Amino acid sequence: MRPEDTPGNLFVVAAPSGAGKSSLVKALLELDSRLAVSVSHTTRKARGQEQHGREYWFIDEAEFRGMIDRGDFFEWAQVHGNLYGTSRSAIEARLERGEDVVLEIDWQGALQIKKIFPHAVLIFILPPSWTELEQRLRRRGEDDAATIEVRMANAREEVAQARHFDFVIINSLFETALFDLKTVVHSQRLKYAAQLRNRSQVFAALDLS
Ligand SMILES: Nc1ncnc2c1ncn2[C@@H]1O[C@H](COP(=O)(O)OP(=O)(O)OP(=O)(O)O)[C@@H](O)[C@H]1O
Numbered sequence: 791m792r793p794e795d796t797p798g799n800l801f802v803v804a805a806p807s808g809a810g811k812s813s814l815v816k817a818l819l820e821l822d823s824r825l826a827v828s829v830s831h832t833t834r835k836a837r838g839q840e841q842h843g844r845e846y847w848f849i850d851e852a853e854f855r856g857m858i859d860r861g862d863f864f865e866w867a868q869v870h871g872n873l874y875g876t877s878r879s880a881i882e883a884r885l886e887r888g889e890d891v892v893l894e895i896d897w898q899g900a901l902q903i904k905k906i907f908p909h910a911v912l913i914f915i916l917p918p919s920w921t922e923l924e925q926r927l928r929r930r931g932e933d934d935a936a937t938i939e940v941r942m943a944n945a946r947e948e949v950a951q952a953r954h955f956d957f958v959i960i961n962s963l964f965e966t967a968l969f970d971l972k973t974v975v976h977s978q979r980l981k982y983a984a985q986l987r988n989r990s991q992v993f994a995a996l997d998l999s
Pocket residue numbers: 805806807808809810811812813814926927929930961962963964965
């Protein structure tokens with residue numbers, strides 16, 4: 791089966807750091823048992839309560855480069871000075887089983903994924919303002935001042951990439967943004983179901999069986 795023929799829906803959520811994409815995806819997963827999030831590999835050090843295998847697979851640069859050489863990643867990118875990648879093993883089997891998967895990755899990875907999986911739905915989350923973005927990074931309390939400065943500087947370039955995405959959601963009021971995200975996921979399932987010919991497949995795609 792070619793990647794683009796896999797029956798599961800693939801959603802890619804990107805945003806500048808601090809816009810709230812992890813919070814939104816976490817809330818979405820709590821409401822939607824048919825959706826699974828892919829756990830990426832990174833060379834970044836774990837912060838706060840993060841656990842190996844839960845938020846990320848934390849590996850060193852030599853291991854990461856080895857995975858690149860072996861072709862283990864669907865996509866990878868350097869983001870804010872660290873390496874991040876989506877491994878084939880993280881999503882391939884799930885999509886082939888017809889499960890829906892969400893990737894929380896940066897815009898460079900999102901565009902690589904769209905080339906491999908043209909049916910992937912790319913969603914960009916925007917903060918309501920630059921000031922609010924910086925305040926969210928500070929309030930989160932996970933990054934030092936230098937890290938926040940780098941992330942705020944990179945945010946300008948990242949936001950300019952929103953035009954390549956299928957949907958843009960402004961995360962001002964959290965519940966409104968979550969509703970918008972749920973609507974995109976639901977619409978994609980309806981669109982996929984409408985393309986199916988077989989009645990039982992339609993029911994399964996909409997979880998009606
Ligand atoms: N709508 C919102 N209003 C106010 N605060 C929010 C909102 N959405 C998220 N936050 C808060 O903003 C902070 C950043 O959110 P989060 O960690 O989800 O961002 P992120 O985009 O995943 O960042 P990163 O890419 O660095 O992981 C968190 O403290 C979160 O609780």
